[in-house]
Amino acid sequence: MSITRNPxxxxxASLQLILAVVxxxxxxxxxxxxxxxxxxxxxxxxxxxxxxxxxxxxxxxxDIMLTLSETVIGFVVGALAGFALAVxxxxxxxxxxxxxxxLEMLNAMPRVVxxxxxxxxxxxxxxxxxxMAASLVLFIVFVGTLSGLQEVDQGLINRLRVMGANxxxxxxxxxxPSGLTWVFSSLRSSVGFALAGAVVSEYLGSSxxxxxxxxxxxxxxxxxxxxxxxxxxxxxxxGMNTGLYKLEQRLMPWKA
Amino acid sequence: MIQSLRTAGLPSAHQQQFLLxxxxxSYRYQQADQSVPAVENLTLTIPIGSFVAxxxxxxxxxxxxxxxxxxxxxxxxxxxxxxxxxxxGLASNVGYVLxxxxxxxxxxxxxxxxxxxxxxxxxxxxxxxxxxxxLKRTDLSRFAQSYPSQLSGGMRKRAALAxxxxxxPELLLMDExxxxxxxxTRILIGNELLTLWQRDRNTxxxxxxxxxxxxxxxxxxxxxxxxxxxxxxxxPIDLPRPRDLSLIRLTPEFQDLYSAIWTDLREEVxxxxxxxx
Numbered sequence: 001m002s003i004t005r006n007p008x009x010x011x012x013a014s015l016q017l018i019l020a021v022v023x024x025x026x027x028x029x030x031x032x033x034x035x036x037x038x039x040x041x042x043x044x045x046x047x048x049x050x051x052x053x054x055x056x057x058x059x060x061x062x063d064i065m066l067t068l069s070e071t072v073i074g075f076v077v078g079a080l081a082g083f084a085l086a087v088x089x090x091x092x093x094x095x096x097x098x099x100x101x102x103l104e105m106l107n108a109m110p111r112v113v114x115x116x117x118x119x120x121x122x123x124x125x126x127x128x129x130x131x132m133a134a135s136l137v138l139f140i141v142f143v144g145t146l147s148g149l150q151e152v153d154q155g156l157i158n159r160l161r162v163m164g165a166n167x168x169x170x171x172x173x174x175x176x177p178s179g180l181t182w183v184f185s186s187l188r189s190s191v192g193f194a195l196a197g198a199v200v201s202e203y204l205g206s207s208x209x210x211x212x213x214x215x216x217x218x219x220x221x222x223x224x225x226x227x228x229x230x231x232x233x234x235x236x237x238x239g240m241n242t243g244l245y246k247l248e249q250r251l252m253p254w255k256a
Numbered sequence: 257m258i259q260s261l262r263t264a265g266l267p268s269a270h271q272q273q274f275l276l277x278x279x280x281x282s283y284r285y286q287q288a289d290q291s292v293p294a295v296e297n298l299t300l301t302i303p304i305g306s307f308v309a310x311x312x313x314x315x316x317x318x319x320x321x322x323x324x325x326x327x328x329x330x331x332x333x334x335x336x337x338x339x340x341x342x343x344x345g346l347a348s349n350v351g352y353v354l355x356x357x358x359x360x361x362x363x364x365x366x367x368x369x370x371x372x373x374x375x376x377x378x379x380x381x382x383x384x385x386x387x388x389x390x391l392k393r394t395d396l397s398r399f400a401q402s403y404p405s406q407l408s409g410g411m412r413k414r415a416a417l418a419x420x421x422x423x424x425p426e427l428l429l430m431d432e433x434x435x436x437x438x439x440x441t442r443i444l445i446g447n448e449l450l451t452l453w454q455r456d457r458n459t460x461x462x463x464x465x466x467x468x469x470x471x472x473x474x475x476x477x478x479x480x481x482x483x484x485x486x487x488x489x490x491x492p493i494d495l496p497r498p499r500d501l502s503l504i505r506l507t508p509e510f511q512d513l514y515s516a517i518w519t520d521l522r523e524e525v526x527x528x529x530x531x532x533x
Contacts, residue, residue, distance in 0.1 A: 156360065159352040162326045163372045163423065173371065177362035254362045254403040 042224040050228040060232075067210040068236060070126055070198040074133025075240075078194065079187060081134065082141030086179070087171070089142075090149040107139040112200055119205040129206070133197035137190040141183060148182025149175050181255070184248045191240050195233065210236075274337075275427060275459045276302040276325060281334035282484075283320050294320045296484035297334070307453065307460040309470035311521055312480030313528035318463040321485070322429045325461060326350050338427070347427070351420035351458070355432040357412040358419075359404040365415050366391065366400040372423035390418040393452065410441040414448060421452055428453075430462040434469060442466075446473060446501045454498060467521060471513050472501045479520045482528035489520050 024044045031043035038046075054060040089096035115132060122128035152174055160174055202211025210229055217225025248255070283295040294317040302308050312318050323329035324336050327346040336343040351372075352358070359368045367374075370387040378386075391397045394414040404412050413433070420428060433449070434442045450473060453460065464470050470477045471493055479488045495509055504510050 153356070155354050155356060156358060158323075158326070158328050159354060159358045160371075160375075161328065161346055162348075162350045162352050162429075164348060164375050169375055173360065173363075173375075177360070180362075252362065254405065 039221075040223060042227050046224045047227045047231065050224050051231060054228060054232075063209050063213055064232060064236065066126070066208050067129075067195075067198055067202065067233075070129035070202075070209070071133055071195045071236070071240070073126070074130040074198060075137055075187075075190065075194040077130065078134030078137030079141045079183070079190070082138040082186075083145050083179075083183060085138070086142050086145035086149060087175075089146055090175070091167075096146075103139070103142070111136055111197065115201050115204045118201065124205050124207070129198045129201040129209070132201040133194040136193040136197045137187075140186045140190045140193065144182045144186025145179050148179040151182075152178045177252075180252055184244070184252070187244060188241065191237060191244065195237055195240070199233065273304045274301045275304045275339065276461065277335075277337040278321070278324070278331075279335040279337060281324060281331040281336060283317065283324060283329065284332045293484035295324070295331075296486060298480075298486050300478060300487055300490075302459060302461060304459055305457045306475045307462070307473060308476045308478060309462045309464060309474035310478045310480060311464060311467055311470050311517075312485060313482050313521075313525045314465060316480050316483050316524070316528060317485035318465075318480060319431050322352075322431050322461065322463055325427070326352060326429055349423065349425050349427070351423060351425035351428040353416055353420050353428065353430040353433040355436050357404065357409075357416040357436075359412060359416055361404055364401050364403055365396055365407070368404065368415060369396075369418045369422055371419060376423070386422055390422050394418045394448070409437055410445055413437060413441075413445050417445075417449060417452060421456070421458070424456060425458055428458045428460045430460065430464075432464055433462070435464070435466065442469070443501045449473070450497075450499060450501070467514065467518060468505055469501075471495075471510060471517065472499060472504050477513075477517055479517060479524065482524045488524060489517075491517050 027041065028044050031038040031041060031046075089099075111132065114135065115128075118128040118131050122131055156174055157170060160170055165173065198209070199211035199214070202209035203215045206212045210232055214226055214229035217223075217229060278298055278300045280297050280299055281295060282293060282297055284291045284293045286292075298321070310318055310321060320329065324331050325338075325343075325347065327336070327343050330336075330343075338347055359365075360371070363371065366387050369390055370383045373383045373386060387400075388397070391400055394417065396411060396415055396418070399407060399411065399415075404415065407415065413436075416433075434446055437445060446469060460474075462470070462474065467477075474493055477491045477493060479491070480486065481488045491513065493513060495504060495507075495513075505514075
């Protein structure tokens with residue numbers, strides 16, 4: 001839909017722009033007039049400056065690629081594991097009953113506490129970060145997918161069964177596509193978690209990656225570096241969300 | 257004077273071939289600690305190639321009958337006999353048309369219509385030919401690549417009919433297939449249903465609460481009692497075919513049948529209402 005055909009959208013966009021400009025100008029002005037604020041909050045032009053310097057360095061791209069790979073690998077592994085576990089639990093309510101308390105307990109535990117353990121088990125490299133990201137994504141996707149599978153209309157299932165569908169057919173033609181809707185809604189909320197898992201792990205034990213960069217800046221009380229790192233993270237999340245949206249449209253054309 | 261056959265089977269003593277027989281079937285379900293009878297000691301035979309409509313008060317166990325016929329819910333007592341053999345497990349070669357159209361939202365109209373053949377493991381080009389044929393017959397060719405959500409209620413219903421009939425099922429079970437449609441669309445789709453059925457003459461067991469629809473379409477109308485369901489009466493409908501549902505209800509023969517059957521049905525409806533207000 002073009003902007004001109006929708007005046008409300010144009011209004012929303014211009015208000016968003018005005019809000020951003022006013023916010024940034026206010027920030028810039030406050031930081032310039034009070035040194036303490038500049039020390040605590042940095043300043044938009046300083047952050048921009050830092051970003052420009054960073055983006056001239058090959059190491060920045062290495063860090064971005066590393067964090068991105070950790071996040072994406074963790075995300076994919078966690079999502080697949082969560083999906084598979086949900087399918088298994090759907091077919092075996094007995095198993096689900098048995099493992100449910102354990103799953104709920106694990107899910108409720110603050111995962112940050114596991115970070116040192118993961119570092120101990122999987123080393124300081126990529127694996128420990130991907131595992132961390134996966135452990136966060138797994139539960140979200142598991143819960144979403146299981147409720148998606150349980151929501152499938154029983155009438156539909158019955159109709160397919162009398163048409164001669166076996167278990168595999170039901171999975172392929174009804175359960176998976178129906179579950180997909182839920183998988184994607186849970187995936188959208190897991191993107192942030194996957195990235196947070198990877199970054200927090202880097203933050204606590206790594207010598208590379210965006211999390212490391214932010215930790216380094218914190219060590220130097222360098223608020224500009226922290227904000228610059230956060231800006232890059234924000235762009236990465238936006239990119240991942242867009243990719244997910246494209247994937248969703250491809251995989252679920254009936255939703256369009 | 258209209259007479260109902262107050263016997264168990266439909267056409268009395270003739271050596272007719274039966275496709276489906278409910279033999280003293282009962283169905284009970286558990287509610288809290290109680291076992292509640294939905295269907296009790298019901299006997300009904302359905303001749304090959306006949307269109308049988310079952311009417312009865314709301315909630316009397318009509319749908320349960322279809323579930324038993326398809327094997328989804330085996331009877332608690334008695335037997336379902338399909339093709340002369342007691343039904344065990346799920347029935348095969350049965351088509352099911354539901355009140356909701358039962359189409360898969362994630363498949364295109366063409367994929368939905370061809371699903372039964374896909375499940376059978378037919379080759380894609382074979383499926384394509386059959387599907388094209390059925391889409392043409394249901395006037396949906398232009399919408400082959402659309403998704404169900406993009407169609408109107410009537411078009412979805414036509415697609416659902418094509419999807420159920422493409423497999424040439426020997427038995428077609430229909431659970432209130434037209435009741436989600438508005439009254440005018442219902443007549444139009446009902447006519448199309450009859451036209452499609454006329455060609456292959458599958459055996460049909462239709463459950464409906466709409467007596468006009470039942471008389472207009474069926475060869476026999478079975479009236480069930482209020483819960484637990486038994487057969488109260490069976491009326492042969494000798495109206496000539498092909499029938500036009502938009503006109504048939506104006507004929508005196510139809511009106512006579514309607515008032516005769518309604519007398520039976522009304523009593524059960526009132527009885528059901530007293531017990532479950």
